[in-house]
Amino acid sequence: MSRPFTFTFASLLAATLLSACGSMSPMKPMYSQAGLPAAVQVPAGNKVAMETVGVGEITYQCSAKKDMAGQFEWVFAGPDAKLNDRGGKQVGKYYGPPATWEAMDGSRLTATQVAVAPNGSGNIPTQLVKANPAMGSGAMSGVTYIQRVDTRGGVAPAMPCAAGNAGARQVVQYQADYIFYKAM
Template sequence: MNIRNPLLVVATAAALTACGGMMRQPMAYSQDTLPDTVKVPSGHRVAMETVGTGQITYECRAKADMAGAHEWVFVGPDAKLWDRKGTQVGRYWGPPATWENNDGSKLTATQVAVAPAGAGNIPLQLVKANPAMGAGAMQNVSFIQRVATRGGVAPAMACGAQNLGQKQVVQYQADYIFWKQG
């Protein structure tokens, strides 16, 4: 190896070391910018952060209590859950809405609140977790937040008697933040 400028090599190595140290310290998740309705109550800590990417299925159905009217109804999600490093750690599917970790632990949850997330995006959401099935990462999760949503809203195409029962799949992405007591 022919090193022409040893000072440049030392400076470059120092810069890379400094950058590497910064990248190992992930930013702490903050609820500060979220609407109060979807904030997790105090006394909880982030246990896991994931990014869900996948699809939501909607079905054209008759509107309840409105004869002759139709609407797109949420049927269920099917998404992969990725950690912040890009490794698949689980999946999210339903019904019922189920978050499952690759270690086999899984849970369902009950919706507590939603808040608008901007045009074309499914709402932000806070759910209270039911007891987990199986030992693993989902054990003792108390709340799950859906934040940073993109896409996922009902199809723009018309829903009427002519396409009653038709299903449409839309793409979406959202961060799912898992919280535990403590």
């Protein structure tokens, strides 16, 4: 009689262990730059430190074109977005001017644009920026580069920009992944 019980107990133990292993999520691979144009790839010697999804808006202002009398254009005035982790939890914000990435722990940084590359019609370009030293200690400390990838929307408004609406502001919605890198 003890044999079937032992077999049942062993079977139950094996099933429990297998189901525990089966419910474990495989490790998510780090963000890959393989499909990006060379101009916006992060230089060797840096590794992904944080992946975020920026969801928000970009404001444009109708302004006179520099050195072109009587001509006007929509000019980037600044972003306002929440930075969420891959699970949807807010971990920071992105705002400006100047363009500033700030973690919920209060650490923040600005950056200098290195390069941009087109990302399809109706989307702001993919971008690579070199981070300036962070202010405050926390998640942004030690960040060397930020990539803006997988952009959706965010381009200047389609409505006319002319002398009659100079100074007008328009807000457009956008989403983009912001990938933060630190030196290895």
